[in-house]
Amino acid sequence: MRVRAVELLTLRMPLVTPFTTSFSTQTERFPLLVRVLAETDGREVDGWGECVALTDLVYSSEYLDSAREVLRRYLVPAVFAAQAREAVTADGFAESVRHILGHRMAKAALEMALLDAELRLAGVSFGERLGATTASVPSGVSVGIHDSIDALLGSVGDYLDQGYVRIKLKIRPGWDVEPVRAVRDRFGDIPLQVDANTAYTLADAEHLRLLDAYDLLLIEQPLGEDDIREHALLARRMRTPMCLDESIVSTDAARDAIERGAAAIINIKAGRVGGYLAAVRIHDLAREAGVPVWCGGMLETGLGRAANTALAGLPGFTLPGDISASARFFAQDITEPFVLQDGRIRIPAGPGLGVEPLPDALEEFSQHALTLEA
Numbered sequence: 556m557r558v559r560a561v562e563l564l565t566l567r568m569p570l571v572t573p574f575t576t577s578f579s580t581q582t583e584r585f586p587l588l589v590r591v592l593a594e595t596d597g598r599e600v601d602g603w604g605e606c607v608a609l610t611d612l613v614y615s616s617e618y619l620d621s622a623r624e625v626l627r628r629y630l631v632p633a634v635f636a637a638q639a640r641e642a643v644t645a646d647g648f649a650e651s652v653r654h655i656l657g658h659r660m661a662k663a664a665l666e667m668a669l670l671d672a673e674l675r676l677a678g679v680s681f682g683e684r685l686g687a688t689t690a691s692v693p694s695g696v697s698v699g700i701h702d703s704i705d706a707l708l709g710s711v712g713d714y715l716d717q718g719y720v721r722i723k724l725k726i727r728p729g730w731d732v733e734p735v736r737a738v739r740d741r742f743g744d745i746p747l748q749v750d751a752n753t754a755y756t757l758a759d760a761e762h763l764r765l766l767d768a769y770d771l772l773l774i775e776q777p778l779g780e781d782d783i784r785e786h787a788l789l790a791r792r793m794r795t796p797m798c799l800d801e802s803i804v805s806t807d808a809a810r811d812a813i814e815r816g817a818a819a820i821i822n823i824k825a826g827r828v829g830g831y832l833a834a835v836r837i838h839d840l841a842r843e844a845g846v847p848v849w850c851g852g853m854l855e856t857g858l859g860r861a862a863n864t865a866l867a868g869l870p871g872f873t874l875p876g877d878i879s880a881s882a883r884f885f886a887q888d889i890t891e892p893f894v895l896q897d898g899r900i901r902i903p904a905g906p907g908l909g910v911e912p913l914p915d916a917l918e919e920f921s922q923h924a925l926t927l928e929a
């Protein structure tokens with residue numbers, strides 16, 4: 556496969572409702588799309604990738620502008636340089652950019668686009684390539700921090716009515732035990748978990764132990780990204796299984812967290828770990844260690860959502876992921892919308908991602924485009 560050009564597209568998409576976590580309130584999403592214009596034996600194809608970096612430095616050390624700049628200045632030129640020597644492959648991409656330190660989300664987006672192009676040319680689906688063993692995946696939903704307990708219960712009730720099979724509540728100091736207790740009192744023993752996005756410290760251990768009374772599936776990333784030792788200490792003091800998100804930035808980090816008892820469960824996000832191929836390696840390693848994994852979400856468009864459903868179809872993904880319907884975040888997605896059917900989302904079966912951007916939607920939401928020629 557030869558890459559003729561790469562386009563970096565920044566979109567601006569309004570969220571249907573504000574989404575508040577321990578670190579921010581978002582009312583719109585600015586997806587960064589990577590479009591690889593590739594050809595082989597005279598057949599041309601567009602491969603699509605989505606970078607999950609947020610616009611601000613609140614979730615990780617990458618952000619929208621850093622990702623776009625690293626793609627423009629380093630990663631795309633590295634692909635052009637590499638293909639002067641030998642054919643470019645998604646499998647070889649990570650190695651070919653290893654010398655460019657960090658910037659996993661930027662790398663993941665370009666690798667995803669290369670993989671999509673390859674698979675479309677080969678007529679192979681993402682699910683098939685990654686090793687999905689099912690045709691649809693159970694759909695969990697992430698519920699933000701609300702202004703009141705009543706408002707939260709209204710949202711949770713709506714999501715349960717829509718068929719979501721698992722509820723994840725965002726928590727932070729001052730909004731944790733009370734909302735969990737209220738949801739349990741109102742809705743009984745539904746599958747329920749919490750996500751703190753690093754908002755606590757080990758000094759909060761006694762308070763966090765109060766959550767053990769509510770039979771949660773897991774508590775996600777209560778402490779800092781680098782706090783592997785502290786998460787292991789907290790895990791020994793809580794009954795609720797410890798799950799890591801921000802800390803798991805690579806296969807090595809996953810192995811380290813598991814061996815040190817800091818992660819009984821892992822949230823896998825392809826963007827955070829450097830791509831879908833690295834995500835599969837973490838899945839394999841966790842499965843080997845008997846550690847359940849689930850697929851996290853970063854408010855992706857239908858492109859990222861398609862790739863996430865394929866990843867969540869692997870056998871070690873035994874817990875419902877944050878793979879909700881497009882309508883959970885967007886009134887209009889840039890692809891055909893993903894819809895909830897009996898609590899599940901179907902894995903697109905077509906070549907590559909199996910979905911592609913709708914031209915009108917791209918037109919409507921595009922903010923900025925940059926084309927790099929080989």
Ligand SMILES: O=C(O)CCC(=O)N[C@@H](C(=O)O)c1ccccc1
Pocket residue numbers: 576609614696697698750752800851852853854855877878879
């Ligand atoms: O369903 C989704 O796509 C969102 C899932 C979700 O809550 N993601 C969280 C997270 O920390 O995991 C998040 C990511 C990015 C921005 C805000 C929140």
